[in-house]
Amino acid sequence: MKHFWMVVPLLFLSVSLFADTVEQDRQTMQFAAFRPGDTNPVTNTTLNMITDLDSTSNGWDASGALTASNYSLGFFTWTLASNSKTLTFTLSFKISGPLVNEDYASSTMDDEDAFCGRNGSDGDGHLHAHRDRQRIAVETHRERVCEVGPSESKQRGSRNICIDSHCHRGGMLRRKT
Amino acid sequence: MKRKTLVIILMILSLPVVLFGVVSQSNLEPLKVNGVLGQFTNIAASVDYSGAYAFQLVDSTDNNNNYGYLESETNKTGIRIGSWSLVSNMDSLTITISHDDLVSASDSTWTIPYTLGVQKNASDIAFDDTGTSSMSFNLSKPSNSPLSLSNYGLFVRLDYTLSYLDTNSYPGGYYYSTITFVASSS
Numbered sequence: 199m200k201h202f203w204m205v206v207p208l209l210f211l212s213v214s215l216f217a218d219t220v221e222q223d224r225q226t227m228q229f230a231a232f233r234p235g236d237t238n239p240v241t242n243t244t245l246n247m248i249t250d251l252d253s254t255s256n257g258w259d260a261s262g263a264l265t266a267s268n269y270s271l272g273f274f275t276w277t278l279a280s281n282s283k284t285l286t287f288t289l290s291f292k293i294s295g296p297l298v299n300e301d302y303a304s305s306t307m308d309d310e311d312a313f314c315g316r317n318g319s320d321g322d323g324h325l326h327a328h329r330d331r332q333r334i335a336v337e338t339h340r341e342r343v344c345e346v347g348p349s350e351s352k353q354r355g356s357r358n359i360c361i362d363s364h365c366h367r368g369g370m371l372r373r374k375t
Numbered sequence: 376m377k378r379k380t381l382v383i384i385l386m387i388l389s390l391p392v393v394l395f396g397v398v399s400q401s402n403l404e405p406l407k408v409n410g411v412l413g414q415f416t417n418i419a420a421s422v423d424y425s426g427a428y429a430f431q432l433v434d435s436t437d438n439n440n441n442y443g444y445l446e447s448e449t450n451k452t453g454i455r456i457g458s459w460s461l462v463s464n465m466d467s468l469t470i471t472i473s474h475d476d477l478v479s480a481s482d483s484t485w486t487i488p489y490t491l492g493v494q495k496n497a498s499d500i501a502f503d504d505t506g507t508s509s510m511s512f513n514l515s516k517p518s519n520s521p522l523s524l525s526n527y528g529l530f531v532r533l534d535y536t537l538s539y540l541d542t543n544s545y546p547g548g549y550y551y552s553t554i555t556f557v558a559s560s561s
Contacts, residue, residue, distance in 0.1 A: 219469070219559050220559060220560055221558075222414070222416035222465065222558045222560055223417055223557075223558045224555070224556065224558075225418050225419055225420055226420075226553055226554065227420035227421065227457060227553070227554045227556070229429050229457060229551070229554070230428040230551050231430055231431070231432050231549070231550045232428040232549055233432035233540065233545060233546070233550060234433050234547055
């Protein structure tokens with residue numbers, strides 16, 4: 199007990215001697231870097247058809263016909279954002295005519311699942327887009343977007359979202375001319 | 376009748392307040408004055424980039440152009456990732472800055488060491504010691520004003536080449552590092 203009270207002043211003295219640096223303030227900052235890889239590429243692609251085929255500003259004249267003077271206007275637009283190392287974007291399309299004014303009360307469509315299924319991803323991180331006469335499909339690893347484009351029936355486009363090979367038909371607009 | 380008249384008079388009297396009160400309020404520009412009694416030190420740091428990450432760790436043509444100096448041009452500072460600021464009324468301060476490696480978020484066994492560059496005055500950039508990943512330097516207060524540093528740069532230069540990461544199959548995803556700033560006085 200007697201020794202203990204001798205130690206206390208020594209401890210106090212040592213703290214006073216060596217604790218000569220006082221921390222005034224401390225702050226931390228975290229930053230991040232990103233390494234793309236095939237394990238988790240982030241790819242987002244959209245492909246939009248022009249659906250208003252009556253509008254001359256969209257490259258079609260009032261009768262719905264494609265004319266030489268305005269066919270070079272934008273027919274569809276697409277955007278792409280990705281951090282994958284390489285991407286392949288393949289786009290092919292075929293337009294069959296003639297496009298005429300017809301009064302359609304109903305329309306028929308191909309089986310969406312079958313269509314989307316035969317355009318499956320090849321699994322190499324590449325992206326493929328295919329334009330068929332009636333529809334456009336854009337695929338990534340995680341999402342497939344099928345869009346119904348203008349048909350010979352002059353039907354306005356509708357949009358089908360396909361995820362994991364399952365397509366869901368979007369709202370379809372029909373109009374009698 | 377008297378009460379109704381009184382109400383109307385009060386409404387008329389309060390009309391200027393309604394009409395001009397908003398205008399008067401919008402012209403108010405309060406000036407905030409801070410005073411400090413005793414010792415005061417504040418050190419702060421923030422990232423510069425607005426996206427999810429400061430830069431990509433991938434060997435490609437674009438990145439070689441962007442980050443080439445991280446690999447070969449050792450006289451360059453590296454890529455700027457953030458800034459730090461300091462306000463203090465202490466006569467002298469010791470600033471100690473340390474950091475860990477960039478660590479893969481998916482697998483912490485994958486780490487990428489880097490050299491941190493810290494701007495410590497208008498024209499000088501200090502680099503951390505290789506191996507300890509820390510640095511320390513002293514700052515002194517001007518004679519008639521507090522010590523104030525604002526938005527001084529923080530730079531990163533990778534110790535590995537980007538092609539090295541590819542060759543050794545470093546996993547994709549986010550890599551994080553934490554930088555610690557300590558201001559102390561004697």
